[in-house]
Amino acid sequence: MVEAFVTDTIVYASLFGLMALGLTLTYLTTKVPNFAYGSFVTIGMYTAFALYRIQKISPYASAPIAFALGAVASVSMYLGVLRILSKRGSSLVALMIATLAVDIAFVGIFGIYSDYLTSRYAFIDSKQFYPIPDSFTLFGTAGIVYVAPISLGIVTLAVFLLLTQSKLGVAMRASVENPSLARVVGINVERVYVFAWLLAGGFAAMSGSYYVLWLPGGITGGSNLIVEIFAASVLGGLASIYGSVLGGLIIGASEVLVTKVALDQLGSWVGIYQKGIPLIIMVVTLLVLPKGITSIDWHRMFVKAYPSFASQLRRLYHSMAKLTRGES
Amino acid sequence: MVPIIQLFGIDVVRFSIDLLTLYSLFLVVSLTLNLEAGYAGIPNFGKVMFVAAGAAAAGSASGQLAAFVLMINTHGNYTGYIYQVIPQIDAALTHNPGLSIGILLFGMLVAAVVGAVLGFAASFPAIRLREDYLGMLLLAAAQFFQIILSGYEPIIGGTQGIEVPNVFGWFFGDEIGVRDVVVLLVLGAFALLVFVYCEKVVRSPLGRTLRAIRDSELASRSLGKNDVAIRRKVIVVASAISGMAGALLTFYLGSVGAETWTRVTWTFWIWVILILGGAANNAGVALGAFSFTLLLKAVDQVKFNFQPFIPVDVNWLEYIMFAALLIGILVVRPDGILPEKPTLTLPRSVLGHIMESSVNPVDDEKSQPAKQTI
Known part of the structure; x- marks a missing residue:
């Protein structure tokens, strides 16, 4: 049996790496901080919750479904809101407030869905639920402790191969670096952006469905994680995919480890300030190293x-x- | 006694009082956001933090001051004994108008100071960062601030909240309708004051400097404007006023808790008002705040009539509706109801005179000595 803080660190760090990777993908393409990103994570949480409670499907099995739902939500947000606005020449602030609006709308949708679950299946905990029991253990440790880092590794490797080895990936890099030049050489920049948003929403929802294997979820479960996700992405420089994975690992690990040390040394009252750690890292990064760790x-x-x-x-x-x- | 006038089954007087009270608060906070985001170009996505900070500080400090002045024993644990302390304070305040007003003013002062200090802290990133980074940082900071409020009990007792002294009780006692009218008068006067202040600021040379900095930081800097100092001032003043608005809402509601102030109400709705009314136009914001509050209250009135026919909680539909409204405005009319206009710095009559003399220069030449020709 491994100590609890070690497994906590592994799960937390891997999942935030996965989430930050997706957020950075959306930021790279549209250059707008997506405040609705946390809700994509919540989509995954509810997919895992509903399928487990209704059909007894393990979140590992429902993760692809979560990926698909998150991807659909993400692409429709991009096509239905952001692209329309940016075509009309909206300012950056207008786009940011639009993403906040989408987040609020998503919270409303999750509220309706949880009401539906309560009235249809009598799940009284559908607004705020405890972690879903893991479907397997290995060497006395829950499966998610292995699955989360492995998934992060596979996703990072896949994105790396996509961006360096495939034509689509090269087109993606070109569209990010210089959209007008990419259009000149015949790349369909819009389609590339849609693909980036699809991946982003998918990764977010996938990490959400893993997240509820370890920690509680709920209507605002994902929105409450935006402090960590943005901190991870900013630490990675907001413009580097690998940097964001590294940022997520650092944020997740430091949150768990610093909190553990503080709890041991100072007592249980420091527990509520846990979210202060990513915030402080974010502030320090912005003031000292505005381009992130990859710029060093x-x-x-x-x-x-x-x-x-x-x-x-x-x-x-x-x-x-x-x-x-x-x-x- | 407040009269009751029924119209379509709705108590019109009651509805108007509620509407105008909420309108005053929304107006104050959205005017400060207009000062920051509309005129100075600082997108404050953490507005809820400044309002909630003022509210928590005022709610906690005013009661503690009252307990201290009236020598009520709090056993060294004000929030723990709140249910014994507040009734004693309220009983004393009903016979003591001077102390009531003093506590109200003290609470607002504390709120303004706390708001200003938070605004000063927020100004450090705000003068350095680009809009998107600043938006992320303030949103995250506001989230963290709410976690602190809900977890740290000595201020306002965490999520459970605390009661606040009734500073309006001395006026005709505790009669419900009358108290609300008094609250409305106080809030309305405050809102009017803030409106006049904001209008004065944006019509002054400072207001034009703000727009210059917003539109071209480099150009304004080359003309010798200290953009850092001016932005810092704007954030501090706007945050102090937001804090005072929070304090007034606390005194109006009679209680304060960590969950009274949500991101939806005090960040998102305020932004909806700003976008709806028109950024960088105070009259537009006033109109936007009124339309929004009217819509909100009207929906509040009718939504429970629809509840039996809808299987879900209508509050969730409200979330979706206002989000759709905001995106709709951004698509259809991104400048809002009243778009930004160049401000007239001189009265209309003087301007008209100048216009006339520039169109008809002959009159002027007659009165002036002949020009020298080179």
Whole structure:
């Protein structure tokens, strides 16, 4: 049996990596922070909840269905709201408030759906439900502890292969880098963007259906995660897919580990401030490293920094020597 | 005594009082958002944080001050003994108008200070970040702030909430209708004051500077305008006023809890009002706030009549309806009901005179000495 905080860290970090990857995909294409992204996660939560409670289908089996539903929601939001608005030349702020509106509308839809579940199947916990029991354990640990990181690995690898090896992926990169030039060479930029949104919504809903295997879900379950998801994406630089995966891992791990240390050292009252950790990381990233961790030039920092450091020392030594000789 | 006039089964007087009370609050908060987002170009997606902070601070501080002044024993745990303390305070306040008004003003002052401090903190990222980053940060910060409010009990007792002294009780006692009229007068006066203030600001040189900074930061900077300082001032002032609005709502409701202020009501609806009325136009925002409040109250009146015919909770339909309304406005009329206009800085009569003299320069030349020709 592994310690609880280790498994917590693994699940949390992997799922936030998956969520941040999707958010970054939407940000890369439309350059709008998608405030409705948390609701795509909630779609996955409710898919897993409803199918498990009605049909006894394990969330692992229903994850593809969640993926499809999330993808449909995401694409219809893009085509039905954002593309119409951006074609009319709406400002960035107008697009942001539109995504917030879509999030509110989604909360309304989840409310209606949970009312339906309550009246039709008498699920009194359909607004706020406990984690769904895992369908298998391995070496005494719940299955999600293995499935979450493996899924993240597979998805990251698949996205990597897509972007580097396939024609569609190259077209995607071209459309992100320079949309007008991509149009000139005959890429259907709109279709590429739709594909990016499809993947984003799918990843969000998939991670949502895994999420409820470990933690409670509910109507605002996904919307409440936007602090972490945005923090992860910002930490990754908002423009780098791999950076966002790394950001998600760091956010998820630090939230669990810092909270554990704080709980052990300071007592149980610090528990409610857990969400402060991603917020602080986000603020610090924005103020210190606005382009995210992937913008750090490690080579320059460690390899090239030494000669300049040495020359600084040498200059200091010479000036000290001058001073001691009494020159000015 | 407030008269009762029935129209289509609706008590018109009651409806109007409720409508105008809510309108005053929405007007104040949306005017401050207009100052930030409309004029200064700072998209504040965390408005709920500033309103809730003012409300929590005022609700907690006013009761504690009253308990201290009246020497009521709180056993060192104000929120824990709230149900014993508040009735004693209320009983004392009904015979003490001076103390009631003092507590009201004290609560508003505390709310303004807390709002201003939070606004000052928020100004650090706001003057550095691009719109999208700032939006994310403020939205996340507001979310975190609500988690703190619901978890940290000494301020307002967490999600359970606390009661607030009834500072309007001295006026004709506790008669329900009369109290509401008094509240409406106080809130209406405050809203009018804020409207006049905002209108004065945007018509002043500062207002034109704000728009210049919003439209071209670089150009305004090259003309010697300190965009950082001006933006900081705008956020601090707007947040202080938002906090005061929150305090007034607290005194009106008579209680405050962590879940009284939701992102839907105090961030999203305020943005709907701004977009509906027209950003960077105070009259438009006033009109937008009125249309929105009227729609909201009308829906509130009729929605429970529909409830038996709909299998789901009508409140969820309201969420979807207002979201669709916002997106609809953005598509059909993105500038709102009253779009932004160049402000007339001089009275109309003076402007007319200037226009006339520029059209008819002959009259002017007659009165002036002959120009020198080079």
